[in-house]
Amino acid sequence: MANKTSSAPLLGETFIVGLWRENPVFRLLLGMCPTLAVTAAVKPAFTMGLCVIFVLLCSNIIVSLMRNLLKPHLRILMFTLTISTFVTIADLFLRAFQPTMSEVLGPYVPLIIVNCIIICRAEACASKNRLFVSIIDALGMGAGFTVTLCVLAAVREILSTGAIWEIRILPAGFVPWAAMRMPVGAFITLGLLLGLVNVATKRNA
Amino acid sequence: MDTLNILLMGFISIVLINNLVFTKFLGICPYLGVSGRIDMAFGMGMAVTFVVTLSGTLTWLIDHLILMGTPLEVTRYVCFILVIAGAVQLVEMYVRKFFPSLYESFGIFLPLITTNCAILGLCLFINLWEIDNLLEAVVLSFGAGIGFTMAICIMAGIRENLNLADVPECLKGAPITLITAGLLTLAFMGFAGMIR
Numbered sequence: 391m392a393n394k395t396s397s398a399p400l401l402g403e404t405f406i407v408g409l410w411r412e413n414p415v416f417r418l419l420l421g422m423c424p425t426l427a428v429t430a431a432v433k434p435a436f437t438m439g440l441c442v443i444f445v446l447l448c449s450n451i452i453v454s455l456m457r458n459l460l461k462p463h464l465r466i467l468m469f470t471l472t473i474s475t476f477v478t479i480a481d482l483f484l485r486a487f488q489p490t491m492s493e494v495l496g497p498y499v500p501l502i503i504v505n506c507i508i509i510c511r512a513e514a515c516a517s518k519n520r521l522f523v524s525i526i527d528a529l530g531m532g533a534g535f536t537v538t539l540c541v542l543a544a545v546r547e548i549l550s551t552g553a554i555w556e557i558r559i560l561p562a563g564f565v566p567w568a569a570m571r572m573p574v575g576a577f578i579t580l581g582l583l584l585g586l587v588n589v590a591t592k593r594n595a
Numbered sequence: 596m597d598t599l600n601i602l603l604m605g606f607i608s609i610v611l612i613n614n615l616v617f618t619k620f621l622g623i624c625p626y627l628g629v630s631g632r633i634d635m636a637f638g639m640g641m642a643v644t645f646v647v648t649l650s651g652t653l654t655w656l657i658d659h660l661i662l663m664g665t666p667l668e669v670t671r672y673v674c675f676i677l678v679i680a681g682a683v684q685l686v687e688m689y690v691r692k693f694f695p696s697l698y699e700s701f702g703i704f705l706p707l708i709t710t711n712c713a714i715l716g717l718c719l720f721i722n723l724w725e726i727d728n729l730l731e732a733v734v735l736s737f738g739a740g741i742g743f744t745m746a747i748c749i750m751a752g753i754r755e756n757l758n759l760a761d762v763p764e765c766l767k768g769a770p771i772t773l774i775t776a777g778l779l780t781l782a783f784m785g786f787a788g789m790i791r
Binding site for chain 2 (some may be wrong): 467481496513574578
């Protein structure tokens with residue numbers, strides 16, 4: 391992550407790294423709680439992903455701008471305060487413009503504050519790098535997170551309702567697996583997906 | 596008698612039926628991270644129980660005495676996280692002074708209690724469920740801590756045995772832990788019809 395130079399290919403690489411090699415969910419096992427909680431269907435998962443991208447981007451920008459002013463022992467506190475400010479903004483925005491989504495996501499929107507991905511990126515990237523690198527990193531990590539969430543949600547939504555993004559794709563005779571919508575489905579699907587990712591990496595290596 | 600009944604039901608429900616880890620996916624990070632050994636899991640559970648009781652009570656007080664009904668309500672999340680960070684700092688100092696060996700073995704996970712979703716999550720749920728009785732808020736917070744301790748200890752017990760099992764190569768580590776967690780959740784779904 392520590393890119394000293396800023397030539398274009400390196401920036402592109404920073405973006406890609408977040409998508410796959412350091413994918414926050416599959417590789418770093420960060421942000422598990424929203425990953426499991428909002429992935430019963432694709433739509434809330436996607437909304438959650440967008441919220442996280444917004445908060446991650448804004449907090450990375452702010453942290454990167456004030457990185458030279460930070461005192462080491464107050465660092466985490468400053469991160470948390472910055473993040474909670476932007477989460478409040480995102481929450482109010484959702485409540486005003488997407489009331490149904492806000493209802494579905496419930497307390498998981500404010501819980502973005504304690505999403506480890508955001509603090510981790512603030513600490514590992516934004517507090518050490520220039521503004522532009524931090525922005526790209528935020529976008530890459532956010533995109534990686536969103537894509538993962540959507541994949542997990544797609545699997546669960548198809549198996550639990552036979553539809554994806556509320557559009558029916560499986561034939562009417564399909565018997566929905568109710569368990570997929572419950573916490574059980576979340577844990578087991580994520581466990582198996584992680585296993586698949588492990589297999590895929592091993593084959594590539 | 597009636598109050599006692601409500602309190603007892605609330606306690607049982609948050610420990611077994613609405614267990615934060617199994618039904619709300621809160622506190623998954625330490626649940627997967629610190630559940631390798633049962634003594635550490637128990638220590639972690641105790642620390643979280645203390646922090647969650649303290650911060651659940653304090654945030655209820657702040658919410659009801661200061662924030663509610665005023666424009667300050669938008670600063671709710673910021674206030675909550677500040678209270679939690681303060682409580683964690685307190686626990687960290689206490690553990691470092693009186694249990695240095697435990698402090699060593701926790702490492703980074705102790706300050707990370709601040710970002711344990713179970714704690715902020717519980718404060719938010721107390722706010723969401725519109726608990727308007729201080730005693731009930733205290734009991735719920737304490738119950739949430741006990742529920743978390745129970746969950747993480749069960750998990751640690753299973754994982755100690757899992758070390759001896761022959762797990763397929765690609766599922767080793769996090770995947771098998773998640774699948775185990777899923778099966779545990781399934782077991783706890785059996786409690787769902789117990790109250791109401």
